[in-house]
Every structure is written in structure tokens, then in C-alpha cells.
Amino acid sequence: xTISNSRPITPELIAAHGLKPDxxxxxxxxxxxxxxxxxxxxxxxMWNEHCSYKSSKKWLRTLPTKGPRVIQGPGENxxxxxxxxxxxxxxxxxxxxxxxxIEPYQGAATGVGGILRDVFTMGARPIAAMNALRFxxxxxxxxxxxxxxxxxxxxxxxxxxxxxxxxxEVEFDPRYNGNILVNAFAAGLAKSDAIFLxxxxxxxxxxxxxxxxxxxxxxxxxxxxxxxxxxxxxxxxPTVQVGDPFTEKCLLEACLELMKxxxxxxxxxxxxxxxxxxAVEMGAKGDLGIELNLDLVPVREDxxxxxxxxxxxxxxxxxxxxxxEREEVAKAIFVKWGLDFAIVGHTTDDLRFxxxxxxxxxxxxxxxxxxxxxxxxxxxWREPGKPAPLPASLVAEPNDYGLALxxxxxxxxxxxxxxxxxxxxxxIQGNSLQIPGGDAGVVxxxxxxxxxxxxxxxxxxxxxxxxxxxxxxxxxxxxxxxxTATGAEPLAATDNLNFGNxxxxxxxxxxxxxxxxxxxxxxxxxxxxxxxxxxxxNETNGVAILPTPxxxxxxxxxxxxxxxxxxxxxxxxxxxxxxxxxxxxxxxxYLRDVxxxxxxxxxxxxxxxxxxxxxxVRSAIRNGQFSACxxxxxxxxxxxxxEMAMASGKGMEISLKDCNGPAHALLFGEDQARxxxxxxxxxxxxxxxxxxxxxxxxxxxxxxxGTDLVIDDLLRVSIEQLxxxxxxxxxxxxxxxxxxxxxxx
Amino acid sequence: MKSAVxxxxxxxxxxxxxxxxxxxxxxxxxTVWQTETEIPAGVxxxxxxxxxxxxxxxxxxxxxxxxxxMQAIKAKADAGVKVLGxxxxxxxxxxxGMLPGALMRNASLxxxxxxxxxxxxxxxxxxxxxYAQGQxxxxxxxxxxxxxxxxxxxxxxxxxxxxxxFRYAEGTNPNGSMNDIAGVINEKGxxxxxxxxxxxxxxxxxxxxxxxxxxxxxxxxxxx
Numbered sequence: 001x002t003i004s005n006s007r008p009i010t011p012e013l014i015a016a017h018g019l020k021p022d023x024x025x026x027x028x029x030x031x032x033x034x035x036x037x038x039x040x041x042x043x044x045x046m047w048n049e050h051c052s053y054k055s056s057k058k059w060l061r062t063l064p065t066k067g068p069r070v071i072q073g074p075g076e077n078x079x080x081x082x083x084x085x086x087x088x089x090x091x092x093x094x095x096x097x098x099x100x101x102i103e104p105y106q107g108a109a110t111g112v113g114g115i116l117r118d119v120f121t122m123g124a125r126p127i128a129a130m131n132a133l134r135f136x137x138x139x140x141x142x143x144x145x146x147x148x149x150x151x152x153x154x155x156x157x158x159x160x161x162x163x164x165x166x167x168x169e170v171e172f173d174p175r176y177n178g179n180i181l182v183n184a185f186a187a188g189l190a191k192s193d194a195i196f197l198x199x200x201x202x203x204x205x206x207x208x209x210x211x212x213x214x215x216x217x218x219x220x221x222x223x224x225x226x227x228x229x230x231x232x233x234x235x236x237x238p239t240v241q242v243g244d245p246f247t248e249k250c251l252l253e254a255c256l257e258l259m260k261x262x263x264x265x266x267x268x269x270x271x272x273x274x275x276x277x278x279a280v281e282m283g284a285k286g287d288l289g290i291e292l293n294l295d296l297v298p299v300r301e302d303x304x305x306x307x308x309x310x311x312x313x314x315x316x317x318x319x320x321x322x323x324x325e326r327e328e329v330a331k332a333i334f335v336k337w338g339l340d341f342a343i344v345g346h347t348t349d350d351l352r353f354x355x356x357x358x359x360x361x362x363x364x365x366x367x368x369x370x371x372x373x374x375x376x377x378x379x380x381w382r383e384p385g386k387p388a389p390l391p392a393s394l395v396a397e398p399n400d401y402g403l404a405l406x407x408x409x410x411x412x413x414x415x416x417x418x419x420x421x422x423x424x425x426x427x428i429q430g431n432s433l434q435i436p437g438g439d440a441g442v443v444x445x446x447x448x449x450x451x452x453x454x455x456x457x458x459x460x461x462x463x464x465x466x467x468x469x470x471x472x473x474x475x476x477x478x479x480x481x482x483x484t485a486t487g488a489e490p491l492a493a494t495d496n497l498n499f500g501n502x503x504x505x506x507x508x509x510x511x512x513x514x515x516x517x518x519x520x521x522x523x524x525x526x527x528x529x530x531x532x533x534x535x536x537x538n539e540t541n542g543v544a545i546l547p548t549p550x551x552x553x554x555x556x557x558x559x560x561x562x563x564x565x566x567x568x569x570x571x572x573x574x575x576x577x578x579x580x581x582x583x584x585x586x587x588x589x590y591l592r593d594v595x596x597x598x599x600x601x602x603x604x605x606x607x608x609x610x611x612x613x614x615x616x617v618r619s620a621i622r623n624g625q626f627s628a629c630x631x632x633x634x635x636x637x638x639x640x641x642x643e644m645a646m647a648s649g650k651g652m653e654i655s656l657k658d659c660n661g662p663a664h665a666l667l668f669g670e671d672q673a674r675x676x677x678x679x680x681x682x683x684x685x686x687x688x689x690x691x692x693x694x695x696x697x698x699x700x701x702x703x704x705x706g707t708d709l710v711i712d713d714l715l716r717v718s719i720e721q722l723x724x725x726x727x728x729x730x731x732x733x734x735x736x737x738x739x740x741x742x743x744x745x
Numbered sequence: 746m747k748s749a750v751x752x753x754x755x756x757x758x759x760x761x762x763x764x765x766x767x768x769x770x771x772x773x774x775x776t777v778w779q780t781e782t783e784i785p786a787g788v789x790x791x792x793x794x795x796x797x798x799x800x801x802x803x804x805x806x807x808x809x810x811x812x813x814x815m816q817a818i819k820a821k822a823d824a825g826v827k828v829l830g831x832x833x834x835x836x837x838x839x840x841x842g843m844l845p846g847a848l849m850r851n852a853s854l855x856x857x858x859x860x861x862x863x864x865x866x867x868x869x870x871x872x873x874x875x876y877a878q879g880q881x882x883x884x885x886x887x888x889x890x891x892x893x894x895x896x897x898x899x900x901x902x903x904x905x906x907x908x909x910x911f912r913y914a915e916g917t918n919p920n921g922s923m924n925d926i927a928g929v930i931n932e933k934g935x936x937x938x939x940x941x942x943x944x945x946x947x948x949x950x951x952x953x954x955x956x957x958x959x960x961x962x963x964x965x966x967x968x969x
Contacts, residue, residue, distance in 0.1 A: 155856050159887070160797040162757025246755045246800025253754075338754060423856045425887045427945045430761040444950055560950070 005306045005362045007037040017044035023375060030369050038306045038355060038362040042370065045273035045311055046280060049536050052374040055502040056534040059515045067528040069491055071192060077118040077269065078188075079530025080195055081492045083556050087445060088195065089453055090124035091187035092531035093132075093496040093552045097538055099240040100182040104149025108182050109157035109243035110315055115186040116161060117269040120252045121318065123196040123259050124188025127429060128443045129158050131168040131184050132457045132496070132550045133420075136177030138412045138733055143172070146180055148734065153243075154184070155423040160245035161252070164432050165424035166441025167455050169550075172412045173462075178540025183496040183533075185457055185552045189445065196259060198268040198278075200286035200321045200347050205265065207279070207290060207345040208327075210334055211251045211317040213300035217241045218274070218313025228501055228539040247316040247339070254337040255318065261333075263326030270317040276310045278319040279345075280353055284371025289348035294357040298340040306357040321347060381508035387466050390586040390600030392665035401638075401667070402715040404594045406725045408635050408668075409642050411593045415729035437647070438566040439485040439631055442557065452560035454488035456553055460634065461546035463602035466587050468510040472517025472549055473605040477672060479553040480525050481631045484614040485675060487563045487621030488555030490525065495532040495551055500544025502536045510547040511536075518549060524607035525614075527553065564621040567647025568628035569678035569704045575641070575652055576677050576684060577699040578691075579613050581659045582636050582669025589634045590668035603670050610673040616696045617675050625687060628678040638667035640676045641701075642709055646723050651706035656714075658699060663714055678704060746964045748774040748790040751818070753809050756796035756833060758944065765944035766792065769960040779812050784821050790963050791818055795832030795887070795942060805848065805890045806836030815841050827871055827963055828936040832888055835928075835938030844929055844938045845903055846895035851888070852921025858887040863927055863941055863955075864914035867907045870930055872937045875958035881914045882955040884941040891940040893922035893929075903929055911939055 007013070014024050017040055027035055027043050035043065049055060065073035071088055072080035078092035096111025112129065119126050131154050136143050147170075158165050163186065218241035258264060266286065268278040275292070283290040294309050304312075322330055327343070334341035348354070353370060355363035398404035408414050417436060426435040433452055434442035440456040458478040464471030476493065483490040495518060500507040522529055538545040557563055569575075585591055586600020620626055628648065632640045645652055659666050679687065684700060691698035710716045748766050752759050759776075767773045774792070775785050784791060798809035809815070815837070822828045822843060830838040838844045851857055860883055868878040876882070895903065900923065903909055911928035918925045920940070928939030943956030961967060 152855070159856055159858075159889075160755070160757070160800065162796065244800065246797060246802065249757060249797075250754050422859050425856070425858045427858060427885050427887060427942070428758060428761065430764055430945050430951065433950060 003303050003305050003358065005036065005038055005357060009034055009037065009040060013040065017041065018048055019044055023047060026375060030366060036362055038310060039365055041307045041311050042276050042363055042365060045276045046370040047374050050272050051277055053534055054375050055377050055379050055536060057376050058378055059512055062515060063519045063529045064522045065528050065530060067492065067526060070528055070530055072195065073530050074532060076197055077121045079492065079494060080122065081530060081554065082192060083451065083453065085448065086192050088190050088192045089187055089554055090119050090122045090190055091185065091494055091554055092118050093183055093185040093494045093550060094118065094533040095496050095498060095535035096182045096184060097179060097498065097535050100150055101180050103240040104146045105153035105156065106240050106242050108150040108153030110241045111182050111184040112154055112157040113243045113245065113248050113315055114271050115184040116163060116248065117271065119186045119188040120255055121196065121267050121269045122190065123194050124190035125256060126163045126186050126188040127431065128187045128441060128455055129163045129165045129185060130441065130455055130457045130552060131165065132181065133168065133170045134176045134181035134548060135172050136180065137174040138172050140177045144734060150182055151420050151423050157243050157245045159425040161249050162428050164426050164428050164443065165421065166426060166432060166443055167436055167457055169457055170417050170420050173546055175546045178543060179538040179545050181498050181545065181548055183550045185494065187455060187554060194259065196264055196267050198266055198281050198285055200266045200282040200288050202265065203288065203347055203349045205321050205347050206324055206327065206343045207292065207347065208320045208322050209297060209317070209340065209342045209344045210320060211339055212244060212247045212314060213298040213340055214309055214312045215300045215314045216304065216308050216312060219308050219311045228537050241313045241315050243315050250337040250339055251316050251318065254334050254339055258330050258333050261326060261329050263323045263330045264320055265323060266321040268319050270319060272313065274312050274314065274317065280367055280371045282319065282321060283347065283353065283367045287351065289350045289352040289354065289367055290345060291348055291354040292345035294355060296342050296344045298342050306355060306362040310355065379502050379508045380505045381512050382505040384468055384509050384513055387586065387599065387601045392583060392585050392662050395585045395591060395664065396595060397664045398594055402717050405638050405642060405715060405717060407594055408589060408639055409722055410725035410729050412729060414589060414635050414639060416727045417730065418727060419730035419734060433560055433563065434486065434565060439482040442486055442560065442563060444560055450559040450561065452557040452563065454483045454486045454555040454557060456482035457550060458482060459548055459550045461548045462587050464514055464547040464549060467602040468513035468547055469517040470602045470604050472514035473521040473607065474602065474672060475549055475551045476518050476521035476525065476527060477605045477610050478633055479551045480527055481614060483553055483555035484618050485564060485629045485631045486557065487618055488557040489618065490527050490553050490555045492528050492530045493522065493551050493553040495529050495549060497532065498535045498538055498545060498548040498550065500539040507544055514547055514549045518551070521605065521607055525611055562622055562624050564626050564629035566628060566630045566644055569644060569648045569650055570627050571650055571705045572681065573627055573678040573704040574681050574684040575654060575701045575704060576679065577637065577674065577701055578617055578677055578696060579674030580671055580697050581661055582666045582671050583661050584669045584671045585665055588636065588668055588670045590636065590664065603672050605672045613673045613675065613696055616691065616694055617677065620687060625683050626677045626679050630676050632674040632676060634670060636668040636670050637676065642722050644676060645709045645719050646726060649719060650704050651708045651719055652702055652704055652710065653706065654702035654711045656712055746770060746789050747787050748792060748964065749777050749784060749788045750774045751777045751791065751793045751814060753779045753798040753812065755798045755800050756794055758795035758832065758942065761944045762792055762794035765947050765960055768947060769957055770964040770966060777814060779814055782813050782817055784817050788826060790827045790829065791821060793830040793834030793837055795834060798833055798837065804840065806833060806840040809837045810840035819843065822936050825935055829872065829963060830938040831942060831944065832940055835940055836890065838936060838938045843936050844931055845899050846893055846929060848890050849892040849894050850890050851892050856889040857919045858885065859919060860885050861917040861919055861941065862914040864912045866912045867910045870910055870934055872959055872963050873910055875962040883946060883953050884943055884956060885945050886919050886941045888940055891920040891922065893926040895923065900924065906932060908932065910937060
């Protein structure tokens with residue numbers, strides 16, 4: 001008995017596919033007839049926000065994507081950047097927000113799986129992963145469940161696949177109560193002459209299906225990304241895919257083995273909208289048509305319709321165009337790894353996307369209009385307003401500086417993330433030089449005696465909310481700064497732009513201004529965007545997330561033996577502030593978490609100063625002049641000093657007597673382009689003279705020693721107490737203990 | 746000394762192990778694939794590395810223990826060849842009945858990756874001769890199922906025989922293991938299983954080299 005592929009096309013069915021009436025009109029005029037049910041599904045998958053970038057494309061084009069080291073910018077599975085000696089780093093960040101809210105373990109796991117696949121699809125062996133996670137308020141009833149599931153899912157997939165997780169972010173804010181963010185980053189290493197792309201070449205060549213079998217999981221998943229959430233979202237659980245890291249690890253080894261044989265002409269992983277999206281991308285990019293026969297697709301469920309097969313988001317699958325004479329070699333490799341290998345179609349010269357099922361043609365569509373010529377919108381947007389200035393003189397000082405610092409280091413957002421990162425394998429592959437807990441993760445380049453890569457993921461959503469333009473700049477600058485703080489040269493970045501509903505002009509305004517800020521900072525810092533992902537409609541019942549453009553960057557250390565660490569300070573070292581005195585308390589965590597106020601403008605980023613201070617710090621690190629280095633970010637100088645003291649286990653005697661301004665602004669101000677560094681006293685004398693000429697502010701703050709962090713007569717806190725407070729919030733919170741609840745208030 | 750590293754689908758610390766054996770032994774190990782029924786001649790040390798063999802979708806190591814290659818490893822072990830199982834390799838050796846006891850899910854129920862302290866409880870073995878009795882080493886762990894358990898009889902026997910080779914020291918037991926057991930050896934003294942990863946602490950880049958002694962002992966070279 002044949003499976004019925006036909007279903008009447010009603011306005012309700014069209015709406016259920018997330019297609020607007022004008023988009024449906026466009027389909028009718030494109031194909032000159034009513035689409036079949038399968039065709040409607042294909043259009044919905046290709047024209048949704050996730051695959052088509054229809055609301056964002058206009059603005060993404062304004063980002064700088066080129067540079068002397070950029071080999072492949074946006075548009076492929078991942079960006080490719082030259083790291084000398086014929087080596088390249090391949091990387092990208094991608095969101096899996098909507099699925100992770102609905103089914104946290106599998107949503108996060110398949111997010112990690114998807115990004116790893118993007119990287120090895122290009123011929124690179126994954127060497128590092130990061131995850132930027134954002135959850136609702138700690139006291140929201142769903143938060144612990146989501147944290148526990150997402151962290152276990154990230155670890156469950158990455159640990160089994162065998163990639164070290166070397167960095168990331170975990171943040172809480174009530175604005176993520178209805179929409180959490182799971183942004184997964186992966187980087188891999190390849191040779192510059194062995195990079196694989198998705199562009200198909202040659203007519204009549206076999207299109208090969210590889211990897212796991214196709215099931216009904218994830219059917220319609222990508223369309224989730226084109227709508228806001230409401231209470232009914234739980235009903236979408238069946239559209240979340242299920243991950244199988246074991247198969248992915250086998251797929252990695254099989255793909256890399258096959259690529260070495262020279263049999264691969266084009267390769268595309270099956271991610272969102274699975275078979276549809278991968279086949280269309282390969283064909284459309286290569287100006288070729290594709291014909292697929294679904295009777296040949298390996299399936300793990302009976303009686304699947306053409307619609308289900310084309311929209312399945314079953315994981316761990318790949319599509320390739322192969323050299324026909326190497327088919328047998330390729331098949332043998334996949335059989336060895338226990339994976340499916342099936343020739344399911346061929347390339348054609350007619351630019352049509354043709355699908356056969358049970359001898360019937362169930363789809364015949366113009367491939368270019370599905371892919372690179374999909375609709376594009378210039379959505380109306382409104383210029384965001386700016387908060388009034390908030391001078392430090394209008395902000396209250398804390399009653400007790402010691403308690404204020406302890407409150408910050410033990411707060412939900414500034415406390416140690418050890419509970420999270422100890423669930424990730426940070427050491428596998430034996431190349432991890434710096435694991436989470438410092439400024440950036442660092443991994444050495446296997447096969448090279450001295451080279452290493454630094455990775456950091458950053459954004460401060462409260463700044464972006466207050467000022468999308470400055471917030472966009474700051475996300476780039478902080479990422480650049482964290483990489484610089486290890487001594488690495490920031491090379492390029494990937495952006496993961498998480499926003500609310502773009503059909504609202506205010507949200508679209510945030511998006512536009514944030515991109516403009518990101519672009520300006522990337523240009524000023526020579527830090528191009530080489531890959532990325534946009535996640536819109538992060539909104540539930542009309543409440544949007546904080547605008548969260550996550551920036552994940554990669555830097556190069558020519559010699560890791562001179563790299564700086566947060567905890568390297570030695571007793572007797574001088575502590576020096578590189579950069580201006582703290583003054584800006586608007587949108588600071590001091591204001592939010594100590595005083596309970598959200599107010600004021602975001603700190604401004606002067607990109608010229610950012611670059612000058614950063615270039616100075618990097619060159620001093622490379623000259624071996626610093627024993628420790630840490631950037632100043634949320635919590636200001638006080639939190640940076642405390643973090644360095646906790647990491648080194650050594651106290652500090654600090655004095656602010658040479659600094660200008662009120663103490664609370666000096667200690668908690670979140671002014672940008674600043675670092676705290678430690679160095680021997682004679683080195684401080686030498687460098688102090690140097691910085692005068694370079695125009696880099698160089699402020700001696702005190703010395704390393706003892707067991708307490710002491711700042712004038714303002715505060716004295718023992719390292720032990722700092723550590724206890726810093727380390728206890730997360731485990732207490734996850735255990736449901738009352739201490740954490742009190743600290744979260 | 747000739748060493749071999751067993752490669753099963755899903756194992757993922759094989760590359761770390763190959764690097765450690767090569768760097769310390771001065772010679773790359775041979776690799777042995779899941780379907781092989783013979784271990785190459787002249788191999789003196791067989792290593793089953795860590796990972797998630799066959800996804801660990803049954804009990805950890807249970808599927809691997811039933812693969813043809815395990816018969817070949819057993820035969821070699823019976824003939825006196827040294828066998829080292831680390832992490833998933835330890836789990837596999839237990840499932841194959843080559844070592845006593847069992848490994849349960851960590852008491853925390855969570856995967857744990859951190860550095861612990863490892864006490865050499867028996868320095869008089871072919872795997873620990875480069876260490877001093879009672880020496881405390883730094884060593885990382887990375888596992889979800891490392892909670893060692895044995896029935897009272899077995900426990901009394903392995904403790905009495907000196908079959909406990911490594912213990913978690915100084916309150917660093919990361920998984921709830923009975924008697925802080927981190928590694929056990931068979932009665933004959935040629936099959937060692939351990940949860941921690943000495944292969945990830947062998948050089949300056951790892952921040953220490955406490956793990957070298959184990960490979961130096963097993964490969965019969967100077968630890969350096």
C-alpha cells in the first residue's frame with residue numbers, strides 16, 4: 001500500500017507552516033500552481049527565519065567579514081581563518097534556544113552536535129568547544145530544571161564525542177524566564193589545502209546520504225524559530241531532535257577518513273530542515289539542480305511520508321556529492337564505522353529541486369528561489385532611546401565595602417561556574433592549556449611545538465538593552481580583551497545574535513543598532529566576523545529576552561610558554577591597573593546586585609583606547625613581563641582583584657590613594673579597555689617609563705602578599721572567605737539550599 | 746617494549762593515549778581495531794583507553810567486553826602480557842571479568858572532570874615501580890561512572906592481596922568509590938584498571954608530569 005503524500009492546501013495549513021499570506025502568493029507566482037503538501041513543507045523550511053535570515057540579511061551584510069587571515073567568511077558551514085604554517089582554524093557559534101527550553105537535555109545536546117558537525121563537515125577535527133548559556137531568574141520555578149538539563153546535555157554530547165569544553169558563559173536574568181539561550185561554539189583544525197565546501201560541482205554526479213537513519217524526530221523544528229512562544233509551547237516537544245554522540249564520533253572519523261581519499265566534491269551536514277536544506281544549499285550554491293529518490297533514503301521508521309523525510313531533523317546525517325569512481329572506497333569506510341551509505345540522487349543541470357517518492361514526483365521546485373534567492377525583508381525599526389547619564393555622585397556608596405564585594409563574588413552572576421564546567425570534559429585531547437575559570441580558554445595546536453589558540457565568548461546583555469550600539473561594541477571589545485589577556489592576537493570572531501520578535505520596530509531597532517556597534521568595533525579592532533547565526537523571536541507572551549548578541553572569538557599565541565594566566569601572581573609582585581580609573585556605575589552589577597537598581601547608560605567603549613591598551617598588554621605578555629593578567633569587566637576593579645587573588649591563592653595590599661574619584665566608582669565602575677596585571681617590582685619601574693610614551697595609563701595599586709585582599713581601610717577580606725563565598729552559590733542553588741535563595745534576592 | 750592501543754568505536758582518549766605512549770616510550774604504539782581477533786606478535790603492553798565505547802548505551806563497557814577483540818586480549822593477558830585499562834578501559838576490563846568489582850554511577854550522579862590526588866597504594870607492581878609507596882600524585886579524572894564497588898568478600902581479598910594500586914587521597918574522592926579505590930590490579934599482577942587519566946598529565950603543557958611514572962613503569966623506561 002502506498003503512503004499518501006497529498007493533503008489539501010488550506011489557509012490554516014499555510015499559516016501553520018509559518019508562511020505569511022504574501023509569502024504564499026510569492027510561492028504561487030514562482031511555480032504557477034498550487035504547491036503540493038511536500039512542497040509547502042519545503043518552502044516553509046527554507047523560508048523560515050532560521051534558514052533564510054530573511055529579517056536579518058540586510059543588516060548582516062554590513063558586518064566586516066574580510067581580513068588578511070580570513071580564508072572563508074560567512075555563508076559556509078563555518079568560518080575559516082589562517083593560523084600560519086598551512087594550518088587553519090574552522091569555527092562557528094550557533095543557537096539551539098527554542099528546543100533547549102522545551103527539552104533541555106536533548107535540545108542542548110543536539111545544539112552541541114550540530115555545531116561540531118558544522119566544523120567537521122569542512123574537514124576540520126574539532127579541538128575546542130564553548131557554550132554561552134542564559135537562564136531565567138534563579139528563583140523562577142523552571143530555572144533549576146533547565147540549568148540541570150542543559151548542562152548535562154552539553155556535557156553528555158561533548159564529553160562522549162571527545163572535544164574539550166574550554167570556555168563559555170552562564171548568566172541569569174528574569175528576562176530569560178520564558179526563553180533560555182543555548183549558544184554552542186566549536187572550533188576545529190584543518191590544513192589550508194584540505195577545506196571542504198558545500199558547493200556542488202558537476203552534472204550527473206551521485207548525491208550520497210551518510211550517517212544515521214532518518215526518523216520522524218524534529219519534523220518542523222526549524223519553524224519554531226519563526227514564532228514567539230506561548231503556553232502551548234510544551235506541545236512542540238515532539239519536534240525536538242534526539243542526539244547520538246556515539247554515531248557523531250563515528251561520523252567524524254569516517255568523514256575525515258573519506259576526505260583524505262579525495263572522493264569528496266561537496267559536503268553539507270543535515271541540520272535544520274535536514275535533507276531539504278542540505279540538498280538545496282549544495283545545489284543552489286553550485287548552480288545545479290538536485291534530484292532525490294526518497295525510496296533510497298535509509299529510514300528507521302515505517303511508512304514515512306515524503307513530507308516527513310524532507311523535514312526530519314534526525315541528527316548525525318550528512319549529504320555529499322562524490323567522485324563516481326570512488327564510490328566503493330567511500331562505502332567501505334562508512335561500513336567500517338557502522339554507518340549508512342546510500343546513493344539517494346544526482347546533480348542535474350536544470351536548477352530544479354525534484355523529489356521522487358514511490359515512483360511519483362512529489363516536489364519540483366526552482367532551487368535558487370528556495371536557497372540564495374529566498375525572500376528578504378527590510379523590517380521597520382525604531383531608533384532606541386538613551387538612558388540619562390548617571391554620575392557616580394548620584395549612586396550610593398555601600399555601607400560596608402567588604403560585604404559589598406562578598407555579595408558580588410557570591411552573586412548568581414559573578415559566582416564561580418565550577419559546578420557547570422566540572423561536568424564538561426575540559427582536558428580530553430591533552431592539549432588544554434587554560435580551562436574555564438580564567439579570561440579565555442587556551443588549546444595548543446597539535447603537531448606544532450609552540451603554537452596555541454585562545455577562545456572567548458562574551459556579551460553583556462544589560463549593556464545592549466540600555467544602549468544597543470555601545471552594547472554591541474562592548475561585546476566585541478570584551479571578547480577581544482579576554483583573548484588579549486592571555487597574550488594571544490585576536491584573529492576573528494563568530495556572532496550569535498539572539499533577539500526578540502523582529503516584527504516589532506523596537507526589537508528590530510535593537511538588532512540594527514547592535515549590529516552597527518558590532519561592525520564598528522570589529523573594524524576598529526581588525527576582528528572580522530567569519531561565521532554566525534541569528535536567533536529571533538526569543539519572546540514569550542510578548543516579553544522579549546535581553547538583546548544578546550554573543551561574540552565568540554579566536555586568537556593566536558605563537559608561543560604558549562609566554563602566555564599569561566589569571567592566577568600567576570607571585571608574592572612581592574606589584575599590582576598595576578592598565579587603563580583609566582573606574583568612574584562608570586551605570587548598568588553595573590554593583591548597582592544591580594548590591595543596590596538593587598537598574599539604571600543609567602551602558603559604559604562607552606573608546607575603540608582607539610581599547611586597541612592601544614590591549615596592544616600594550618599583549619606585547620608585554622609576549623615579552624614575558626607580566627606574571628598574571630586579567631581583564632576588568634562586570635564588577636569592576638574590585639571583582640577583578642578578588643578573582644586574581646582567588647586564582648593565585650595569594651593576598652594583595654591595594655591602595656587607591658593615587659586614583660581620582662569616589663571609592664565606589666574606582667572599585668566597582670565598569671569602564672572599558674582595562675586590565676589588572678601583576679609583575680615584579682623592577683619590571684614595574686621599567687614598564688612605567690615605557691607606558692608614558694605609549695599613552696597607556698599605568699597605575700600602581702599595590703603588592704601581592706599575605707592571605708587577605710586589603711584595599712586601604714575600605715576592606716579586608718581573607719582569600720579563604722572570598723573563595724568560600726565565590727564557590728558556594730552555584731552548588732547551593734542547584735541543591736535547593738536556602739543560602740543560595742537568600743543570595744539571589 | 747612494544748605497545749598496542751585498542752581502538753573501538755566511541756573510545757575518544759585513544760589519541761591522548763597514543764601521544765603519551767609515543768612521548769614516553771619513544772615509539773608509537775600499534776593500533777588494534779574492534780574486529781581483529783589477534784593481537785600483533787611481540788606486544789608487551791596492551792592499552793584500552795578511555796571514552797564511550799559503543800556510546801555506553803548499555804552499562805559502561807558492557808558491549809565492548811563482548812567484542813571479538815576482547816578474546817584476543819584475554820588470551821594475551823593469560824599469557825602474561827601487561828594490560829592497562831583507563832577509564833572506559835577499566836570499565837571494559839571489569840565487564841570482561843578480567844578484574845574484580847564493579848563501577849557504578851558517580852555518587853553525585855554527575856559527570857566530573859577535575860584534578861584529584863592519587864595515592865600510590867602499591868608501588869610494587871609492573872605499572873607503578875617508578876613511584877614510591879604512598880607517594881601522592883596529581884592526576885585528572887573525567888568520568889560519569891567511576892564509583893568503585895565490590896562485595897565484602899572481594900573487597901577483603903583485594904585489600905589483603907595488595908590489589909588496590911591507587912586510592913583517591915586527601916579527601917579528593919570524586920565519585921564515592923569504596924575505600925577511595927581508584928585503580929585495581931588482577932591477582933597475577935599484569936592487568937591494571939584505573940579511572941584517572943595519567944595520560945593527561947605527562948608534560949609541561951599539562952601543568953605537570955606526575956602521570957609519566959605509570960607509563961615509564963609499564964614500558965620499562967626511565968620516567969624522566
